[in-house]
Amino acid sequence: MRQDRQGFPAAAAAVAGLALALSLAAPPTIAAEPPPAAVRTLVLEPPAAQATRRFFGRIAARDTLDLAFEVGGRLVSLDAPQGARLAAGTPLAELDAAPFERAVARAELALAQAERDFSRAATLAERDAASRARADDAATARDLAALALEEAREALGHARLAAPFDALVAARLAPAFAFVEPGQAVLRLHDMSRVDVVFELPERLLTEIGDVARARFVAELPGVVAPVPLTLVEIRAEADRIGQTFTVTLALPDAVARDPRLVPGASASVVASVPADAPGIAVPASALVSGPNRDAALFVLEGEEPAIARRRPVTVRSKTGTGFLVEGVEPGVEIVAAGAHRVSDGQAVRRWTGLVVEER
Template sequence: MFKTQIKPLWTAGGLVVLLVLWLASGDILRAPDRAPEASEPSASALNRVQVREFRSQAHQPLLSVQGQVQAWQQVEMIARVGGEVMNLPVRQGSRVEKGTVLVELDAEDREARVAQLEADLALVEAELEATEKLGARDLTSQIEQLDAVAERARVRAELEAVKLALRNTRPTAPFDGFFDRRFVDEGDYVEPGQRLLRFADISRVRVSAQIPQQDVHKLEVGYPAAITLFDHHRLEGELSYIAAVADPETRSYYIEIEAENPDLRRIAGGSASIRIRLAQEQAHRISLSLLSLDGDGRMVVRYVDDEQRVHEQPVELLSTNREGAWVAGLPDRVKLITQGAGFVELGQEVEAVMAGEE
């Protein structure tokens, strides 16, 4: 039992001796009384970004809109006189030449009236001639001569009115085209002003569309346009009209494109896709991933200048396709940041590495 108590005393005594020796050696760790000086940044500390040099190229921009195809000419013919529909000599849907009779109305007594008035005119002209001969010999008064002239004018006017009414019983095609639709049948009685038929010329077509106000300044009359129809058939046309005033509700501008329709395809009234070829200009083709929006909602790209500083430039998006985007607004040659643009600030100096040189 006595030996068991001696061992802890020797152990404690040994620890005290070791502590005294360590303190005497003076190797006490002291806390530094000031912070270490910051080291100067080196060139290797600059943020690295990948850049690629882009050069402007000649670009043919296109303006795409949806449009409506219209017949070159289209009229709805109305009855100018009343009467029964006696005959429809042209089949609906037929193509006819100008002057072809399309509807025949009952002429009633108009032909007889024309014959009677022609005879009356011959009589009053003979009477006027006789009156003028007598007047030359002072055998009739000037009033009698004036009465004869007035009577001739009255008969002539009545004759022309009846002849016109007779012609209006036989409406004819106003131009070469299609008897597109009829609104009456044989035996119907029509009143003046009632619709008879619709007639259209589709040898050429007009394609109308509305252009946004931000794009109308790009257009000029005469620009070529490609028209793609609903069945993917294409027509080539030319911009023929641009409205001077915008629609007050849509703030868009009405345009018309004229195009030949040599195959007489039945396309009037349908929709079409229009691509107007604008004036050629210098532009850059870039990846869509390089575009972003700034705080004002403008489309921008980031680039580095000759001093390796970051800048941002607003651009105008001209068109897009599978190969990328065409933009305007950049200098002829520019180094755009292709990687790392989101990790640097505007005006910051960076280490720019050309793509493929890493």
């Protein structure tokens, strides 16, 4: 069978013409509009009458004392269990009293002899049988013997230790039957006559508050349901060298302080409230946008889904650099809280409410 050499070009031209005709007959493609941008929103709350801050604190005793004997000797009694709460005057420890009792007996004998010597010397001096100077020397020896007896009795009294205040035994620092030197600590006691809460106040917050006495403090304690009011005791007028903080001491009420769970070193949260000085409504930093002139603004939502974002100029204040107060909007207004940098004035947006999982 013979085929025309011109058949192939003619067929290709026919196919191309058919494709062109089909393309002209097809309806034009319309690009789909992108969905409104999803943004997280926030309804502005009325400005707070008080500014609050939360701090990490700890329970502390009024004072902590390392108890020691003023004399040396062998420790024969140490009746102070660690963690025990003891009333003031409770016996705690005792040294071997035998050496001190012998010292008292020697001092008593020496005083008796000195008194007899003085009596004889004074009688002889009155009869001019001895010099008056000898009688004076005997009187001095008698007085010295009396002082020696007083010191011996005082040393005997120092051989016993008693709780100087209502105490919590923190630690035993020496074992029983050990020989202790004068001034060597044997017990560590916490003075529980007042229980405090201590926390560190940063310098920038102290500058913001001003007078700490105008702040109201409450504590949130483990095992205590309701917040506990605290009384300001003192603020250390010397900043910590590392953290640049000031130590604030607050006292717990007596009724709460007797709780056996509140031991020195236990954790506590302190909430400080001060009257709000600066006007404005608090907003997150992610809600603020700036324009070409570095003026601040928020995007206020109008309408339902999809809502329209309208740019609203505001005045911004910040004392700490982390919290922001704005003026120019009223409470109850819904704003773009996150994603504001992707929004333009008049843009349609939808409220992002989180991920929704459909179960089938």
